[in-house]
Amino acid sequence: MADARRCLTSLAVLAGLVLSLPGAARADGWTGLFDVPARQAALKTRELASVRAACLAIPAKSAWRRLAPIPALQPTEGYGSDNSAEDFSWAVMVLSGRALGGDEKARRQLAELMLAWAEADAFEATPEAYDPYYALKRQLLPLAVAFQVLSPTLTDEEAKTLRDWIDPLVRRIDARFDGDVDLNNHRTLADSVLMVWGSIVGDEALFEKGVGRFRETLAETRADGTLPLEARRGARALWYQRQTLASLTVIAEAARGHGLDLYAQASPDGRKSFATLLSALLNGLDAPLLATVYSAENHIPGPEKDYLKPDLGFMETRGHGRHYMAFTEAAARGGSELAFGRLDALVDSRLAGQRPLIDEFVGGNATCFWGQPR
Amino acid sequence: MPALRPPFLLLRVACLAAGLAVAAPAFASFDDELVAATSIVEANASAIDAARDPQERARLLRGSIEAIDILAGFASPEVGSQAARDALTRLGREGLTPDVLRMSLVDVLLPSLGAGATGLDVEIKATAGSLSDPAYRSAAWAALARAHAALGEAEEAERLAERAIDEAQAIERDPTRNGALRGAVLSAAAPGRVPAAAAKASDLMNTAAARAGLYQDLARLRLRASATGETDDDALPEAAELDRRARESLASGRLRAALTAAQAMDRDEKMRDARLGDILDAALAADNEPLGLEAAKSFGRNKPQDGALRRLVDRLFESGHPLRAGEIAALIIRDKARADAEIAVSDKLRENGYRRAALDVLERIAVSPVDNGDTAARIVDRLAAGDAFDVAKERAAAITAPEARSQGFSRLAKRLADAGRIEDARALLPEASRPDDRSFAESGLARALARSGRIEDAQAIADRLTISEDRDRALEAIAQARAEAGAPDEARSAIDAIAGSETRASALAALAGALGRAEQGAALARLDEAQGILGTADARAERVRIARAFAELGDLGRADAAIALIADPRARAEAQEAVAAHQAGQGALDDAERRRELLAAGPARDRLAARVALARFAAEDDLSRLVADLRPLPYDIRVPAFREAAEREATRLDRRGWIDPGNAVTALAPAAVPTARANFAVGHQLVTAPIAGLDAPERVELPDVSGHTAAALRARMPAPSGGKASIAILGFSPFSQEAFKLTAKGREAIYEVQRAQKLTWPRYIAIESGTMSFGQLMRQLPDAAALGMLSSEGGVLMVRVPVVVLPGASLVMSGQEFSQYRFSATTGAFLAVAGSLVVQDTAFVGWDEAGNRPAEATDQTKADFRPFITAWGGSHLAIAGSRLAMLGYDSGKAYGLTQSSGAAVQDLYRFGPASPKGDIVDNSFENLRYGYYSYEADGVFVVGNEYRDNVVYGIDPHDRSHGLVIALNTAYGTFKKHGIIVSREVNDSFIFANLSVDNHGSGIMLDRQSLRNVVYANTARNNGGDGLSFYESGCNIALSNMLKGNRRAGIKVRNSAAVALYDNTVENNAASGADIYASDLRTSPEGLLRNFVLDPFEPVATTILGQNRFVANHLGINSAGATTIMLDRNAFNDQRNQVFSGDLRLLSSYLLQIGENAAVAVDNTCQPEPSANAHHGQACELPGFAPLKARTKAPAVPIGPDGKPRSCNAPGGSPQAKVTLGGRSDG
Secondary structure (H helix, E strand, C coil): CHHHHHHHHHHHHHHCCCCCCCCCCCCCCCCCCCCHHHHHHHHCCCCCHHHHHHHCCCCCCHHHHHCCCCCCCCCCCCCCCCCCCHHHHHHHHHHHHHHHCCCHHHHHHHHHHHHHHHHCCCCCCCCCCHHHHHHHHHHHHHHHHHHHHHHHHCCHHHHHHHHHHHHHHHHHCCCCCCCHHHCCHHHHHHHHHHHHHHHHHCCHHHHHHHHHHHHHHHHHCCCCCCCCCCCCCHHHHHHHHHHHHHHHHHHHHHHHCCCCCHHHCECCCCCCEHHHHHHHHHHHHHCCHHHHHHHCCCCCCCCCCCCCCCCCHHHCCCHHHECHHHHHHHHCCCCCCHHHHHHHHHHHHHHHHHCCCEEHHHCEEHHHHHCCCC | CCCCCCHHHHHHHHHHHHCCCCCCCCCCCHHHHHHHHHHHHHHHHHHHHHCCCHHHHHHHHHHHHHHHHHHHHHHCCCCCCHHHHHHHHHHHHCCCCHHHHHHHHHHHHHHHCCCCCHHHHHHHHHHHHCCCCHHHHHHHHHHHHHHHHHCCCHHHHHHHHHHHHHHHCCCCCHHHHHHHHHHHHHHCCECCECCCCHHHHHHHCCCHHHHHHHHHHHHHHHHHHHCCCCCCHHHCCCHHHHHHHHHHHHHCCCHHHHHHHHHHCCCCCHHHHHHHHHHHHHHHHCCCHHHHHHHHCCCCCHHHHHHHHHHHHHHHHHCCCHHHHHHHHCCCCCHHHHHHHHHHHHHHHHHCCCHHHHHHHHHHCCCCCCCCHHHHHHHHHHHHHCCCHHHHHHHHHHCCCHHHHHHHHHHHHHHHHHCCCHHHHHHHHHHCCCHHHHHHHHHHHHHHHHHCCCHHHHHHHHHHCCCHHHHHHHHHHHHHHHHHCCCHHHHHHHHHCCCCHHHHHHHHHHHHHHHCHHHHHHHHHHHHHHHHHHCCCCCHHHHHHHHHHHHHCCCHHHHHHHHHCCCCHHHHHHHHHHHHHHHHHCCCHHHHHHHHHCCCCCHHHHHHHHHHHHHHHHHHCCHHHHHHHHCCCCHHHHHHHHHHHHHHHHHHHCCCCCCCHHHCCCCCCCCCCCCCCEEEEECCEEEEECCCCCCCCCCCCCCCCCCCCHHHHHHHCCCCCEEEEEEEEHHHCCECHHHHCCCCCCCCHHHHHHHHHCCCCCEEEEEEEEEEEHHHHHHHCHHHHHCCCEEEECCEEEECCCEEECCCCEEEEECCCCCEEEEECCCCCCEEECCEEEEECCEEEEEECCCCEECCCCHHHCCCCCCCEEECCCCEEEEECCEEECCCCCCCCCCEEEEECCCCEHHHHHHCCCCCEEEEECCEEECCCEEEEEECCECCEEECCEEECCCCEEEEEECCCECCEEECCEEECCCCCCCEEEECCCECCEEECCEEECCCCCCEEEECCCCCCEEECCEEECCCCCCEEEECCCCEEEECCEEECCCCCCEEEECCCCEEEECCEEECCCCEEEEEECCCHHHCHHHHHCCCCCCCCCCCCEEEEECCEEECCCEEEEEECCCEEEEECCEEECCCCCCEEECCHHHHHHHHHHCCCCEEEEEECCCCCCCCCCCCCCCCCCCCCHHHHHCCCCCCCCECCCCCECCCCCCCCCHHHHHHCCCCCCC
């Protein structure tokens, strides 16, 4: 498919044609991260059978019923954030995928789990500090998506319970900390959560935070697609480029529900777009030397201190079966530019075999949400 | 911009390379070309993603680069294709920029780089060099450095790392620049190998964390190298262990090891800063500045790092090197702290007399007048203190905070008032809005009014001042003004109103001074009162002033009593010195000497010795004794003392008032007595009397040298401001071979360099642009320090390689940076200047490293290389207040200090020669091969210098040097020849007020067709040759010189037409007072070595001797073959033999009778063949001096008995021939 697409693109460019590629926003729109009813319907079709299988690929565990609500996420020492709620998060993402794929049992389990945590005011006591709040942000997108998936089947009371639990948590992460975290991928993550939730609950102001963040990020992007606050991260320069792309993808997908094509959005000078950021990641994977232009700064680099040894762990499945490249399921179909084609080829060659691609930074089982047969 | 190529061909090739079935028609349109080029880049991008074979990826990338370069070419302003620009924008949005593609190519090529892969290396370098973004370039060079390091090519790795550092400097974003610098250093680092450029890179970083992080990385590399098997941070010792190691190393004096351990600690460890502080203390105690600086830069937070750097700054202040302090100050991170330190540097420079440098430092301080108003106000004050009023006003106006603005304008107003710009100051008073600032400014205004005589206005201001200190200062000035105006009672009233005791005492001392000896009793009473007011206060300045005033009033007992009350030893010594100097000035030499004995060894004692020596010279007129007395003193005391002696002697001789009109005497000689006409011949001598027009010119305008002082040059010296320099390979330099002494003549300097560096084409340091110092060179060229080309210890810098200053660049060498610059004779160091060189208040010494001593030379060691300075065409020298010693050897233009036209840089040849210029003022030149040598120099001022114990000559301008001013110099002890000589067409120059004494040859000589020079009020005494000589140098005038005690003639004139000698004192010379003669050099021993094309001569000697005094010489005037001698009222006393001898002997009785009363001419009746070229083809014109011009032409050629002109030049055929054939040679 990738070859065909590249060929087509080349010919189109040579011929001066403009192709209408898949991924343009639907005129009638949706709320949340993606069009849940449409996706549920599509997953029932024969064409998407393999994708539906990916929704159901990870079995639900009964042990998840015993997951004790965590009252607060805490600050951690050193690099990283509180991962005590990872089991819960994983359960939510697996179950929301399965629910989307038509697993009623999983749907029920998901609702029970979330209601239990809601009633326990889980995470409510999380102290307002950037470190625990980062951990909280990572919890909220799967919860928002799960809520979106569950919504049609929830009672009003259940829906209110969950909304009353999630909504204040989401609004709390809009906090500022007078540091880089107000500007870097942490903020983009926060705004992606705010936007998705705003879309779900109909809060235009929250929704606009994501759109604004997307545009600000484009404005800050260098000509080569790198971001000053991410490319400096030593061995994790590409890692954080990807991190930003994941959240921007969430924002762009949520925007599509409102008829807004941020994938095609250009920076004020017209020279940068999502494709530019995406290209920086792809170029860096091809030629790691490109990353060293900025990564020598080695700002909070992560476990690997040598900036010349880039951390490409995001290309492989990580703990709990999650995958940092899950965003590519959506992004690869985001636009018509070359970069999207290059990403599509990357998914084909290196990621498709690792499906389902599940990640909290995109709200769950991305293959299930956006994936196409390969 | 990439070169444009035939696009269709390129596209076809690129399409094929990309494997695309792109149908690029032979007649494709321009737009088609753009579309095709774009598609190649796009298609290749996807292909590159898929390709795994590096060679295939490289091929695709090369194709993409060519295609995108085509687009860039079309998009360039020259072509201006909007479609191409749009295509580039579109590709850019896809992350496909020229830089990305090139960097990707470097990435894919690097792994294939192996030993001997020259072609690949070249391609990578070319690709890296064509990157446009400095961050990319820096990263590419760093990557290449890593690759070479991995191949074991450490030196090449370091060179590339330095290039990466240089590129990084252009990166705008601070953190990115810091990161690139770190990456560059680490690229050449390895366990056990720390690149020399680390210090430079850390200098360029702008946060403490970045610097400390780099040093931490390097320290950990050092530790890994010392611990087998430790390969990562986890294997490094814990912080506690590192701390223990640091303490232990510190205790045993191993500072490097201690620093490494401390640096390696995590930057959050609390004990880290404490250890670094300990190490900094130890480094300062050991005078180990480099290690101290590294320790300071290892503090991980800005504030402590700034504090540590400030300690280094203060230490350099203490050692008297504020310029080096300025380099450290510039490294301080926080704006305000940095500005504070730089203001302190500027203050020091201004205190030391470096006005311009102080201003340069101030003007470069980057501080916001909005955010740091207080600091900006202080800068305003200092700018105004340096008289930069306009800049100061501009800066003050930019301050927005009201209090700071008020302070700034207040200080500016005060400084304006100090400078006498009273109305300008007054106009600024409204801006001084705060009462304290207003009072401060008004006090300054009142003082200025008082000084200018507007005492009532000053008093009116003082009356309304309420701040005591401001009021006191105003009243003190009023009191002084009234005292000087002869109103002591009013002065006293003002003094009584002064509240502060010290100010009142100071005012009373001033009043006593004004009263003076005329009212000694009252004056002493005021001083007693002043002492009483001071009580037990320290008041050192006031007490010194009182002691000095007692001495000046002649009451030494009270002076000593006042001195005894001074507690501070330095102030006490200052008072003793002042009193003793006063005694010496009064002629009480023994008393002054006894008082000197009370002083501890040091500058005060030495200064006093100089004062006593000068006083003794004034009393005894023994110049050789003065030299002996001053000889042992330090040069910075000796040189001004000699200048003062030269000024005094010149003042004594300046009876015409040409130096100072106030010195002029009305009657230099008795009026001419009317005498009977005479016109007769005796032998070959034709006597004519009286003759007219022999009066000396009324006035010759001598150049004003009062502004040519070390102080004046000091005030003009720029502060180094950085520039570009490099370590270059001599064989590939832009310099002519001559610049490196590659000539066949003499032993080539280059040989020494080759031998020392063990390289056929050794290296040198080239200063390419900007105004640089050696301190900056050491920072900018870390390899120079690492390879030992430059090294410093304390205040001494050692230079071990040739250094070349390129056109447009400047090198500043100053005592404010290093007390001594040693150039190694052992390694062939020298300095070639094609730009500007400043040497100010420091020592420049040729150094024998093998013997660890100055590279002293004699004529016997003339062939041995010694360092030298040669300034080439287009250069400018400003050398002042310095000692230049042990320089030069017997190789052309490598004589010590040389200025020469000609191109040091090959490219400059097409511009033709440009005469070097400069100021060489108030220096000591000791043991140079030639103290000064020039070749076609122009307008150089050689003023106030000491030439001491030089080998061949003291001062030796040569070959068409023109318009020189040689004044107030003292030349003594020259080993081989003359103190001062100008030779070979050195024309239109002024030689005046010099002292030349105790030289092996003559005192002053004009040689080889040097014309139109004025020789005035010089003293040449006790020289082994003549006092003053003219050899083949006519059309010169010498007046009012003192020529005494020389072992040959007082004045000698050989083969020189039109030499005028007036009002000279010629005394006690061992041979003639004046010896005037013609000599056929072709037959003399000297002629055997002489090139008569280059140095022609004519046996013609015409001389005017007017109103000279001849005293106690062996002979008075001797003539041998002179063409014409004109005599006018010369005085002769006590010649030990004949007054007139030689050709004049038979005329003695007549000349004695007439010549002392009126003008008489003695022409040789047998004239030489007339020449149209008596002065080398040049006119003999001196201002207002007609007689010389008139006598330039030889009289009419005598006609022989046969009716034909008589030739006097045929060997044996003329009197000249008879007296000179095979005879005298004095060269």
